[in-house]
Amino acid sequence: MSQVRTRFAPSPTGFLHIGGVRTALFNWLYARRHGGRFILRIDDTDQERNVMEALQPILDGFRWLGIEWDEGPGADGDYGPYYQSERSGLYADAVEKLLASGHAYRDYATAEELQTEREAAQAEKRRFIYSRKFMADTDEKRRAFEAEGRPGVVRLKMPREGACRFTDSIRGEMELEWAREQDHVVQRADGSCLYNLATVVDDHAMAISHVIRAEEHLSNTPRQLFIYEALGWEAPQFAHLPFVAEPGSKNKLSKRKLDKYMKQPDFAKLNDHGRKIAEAIGIEIKPESFNPVVVDFYEQVGFLPDAVVNYLLLLGWALDDKTEWFTREAMIEHFSLERVNKAAASFDPQKLMAFQEHYMVELPVEQRVAKVMPFLEQAGLADKAPAAGVAAIVEAAGDRIKVGGDILDFVDFFTDDDALPYDEKAFEKRLRKPEDAAELLKGFREVLAGVEPFETDAIEGALKGFVEERGIKIGQIVHAVRVAATGKAVGFGLFEALWILGRERCLKRFDRALAQL
């Protein structure tokens, strides 16, 4: 077989859907696996206004994920242009050929007439197949219809008996009856062409060898195969991927059903996690473009592309019974269409987060710091890091920082000592309520003032000594100290926290808390 060429053909809608990414990923992987090329073609036949504006987020999404295209926008190849809006001449030529060979005909039925037929079919409970009543198969008829001022479209003259057979790489042998096929319109009265014609023309012209696409296109295949044959072209190998389903259900995942997903606990949790981060750094939150169905969401809150891609790879595909961590190289080496599952797989936000956590924890500190810095910058805190540095915080926080934006859970280390906000409940419970809290905190303040060196171990030793000397339990002081130092009831290791803040700032914060008791 000649070179493998796969493609993904998004229409410029303004955002990249998580299910679309998976389809693109599988196409990309298949091309890479077989030393072929991956093409990005823009399906903008539907006269859009701001194509570039609506396309940018999609291109950015792919770039972020590292799914690079060999030909397409910004990557010229021998098969351009890669925008369908610039290829209309090709479609018109194909229509002429179809007409000339009798595989298509001009039709002059109006929308109302079609509707009447459709309703009649429905009333008789039979499948609606156009009667070809306004088919102009001779020049006379054509002139007559046009004299009436009817608009003319071009329809495919589909076979009405027999079956269309083809082999699907995922589903095996397929056999669909021609009789259920409509005489699909391929060209509108204004000369513009429709999807089914355009894809076939482009896939052929771009020498696409494997069409790997979502299951919803399965029913488009016969009509496309008809066009290939009519034009005397060799058809590509087809592979229909099951779609990605909603969390906890088998319905197709759709960006239009966000309201419903928000009621799904796992989805809502991920969404809230992202929203919290977005609010903290002032990203504009538009639910339709900032939510877990849209890839941009993951980039915005600081996910790792490798984690997202690895998760998506396993959504409908598996190598064996245990391998789950794949480097790009490993996925390219092992990917195969044969191992794609036939049933729809539902999107699981919790598992995606588990993958993210794994990848994040594996990263060396410097890289985690790099991942976190943009968020500190956007929050205006980058230059307010304590002396110990951001790396110390990142290290101490460990797996509490799951996505880049989680650094914002630790802003207390960046805020001015006299502006530290207190968690009211914690302040009440740990400092105001216990009778001895103030006295103990005062006592420990003095101990802390003299700790040498001011490091984690020494601080721990000092506190343990203090506890022993006073004959109290460690729990009686630790919480008060934490709230006084960080304003919060929870956080990472207390001794690390004190060390990171440094002696001066700890004392200042203690004094401020004491003053408010």
Added chain:
RNA sequence: GUCCCCAUCGUCUAGUCGGCCUAGGACACCACCCUUUCAAGGUGGCGACACGGGUUCGAAUCCCGUUGGGGACGCCA
């Protein structure tokens, strides 16, 4: 409604031509341990072959049916 597709734990899946499956792994969940909080970690646990018929010495695996779920039925892509 018509046509098509699909069917293993809550979820993602392994189960390649039927025996090694009293069905394996991961996520989630539960319990205990660890522990200055929250996480993490450790140990253990819960948990599935949709159902009914065949075929066979033997079926999660093959065949038929039922049920359930989903998709497509556009002058959208």
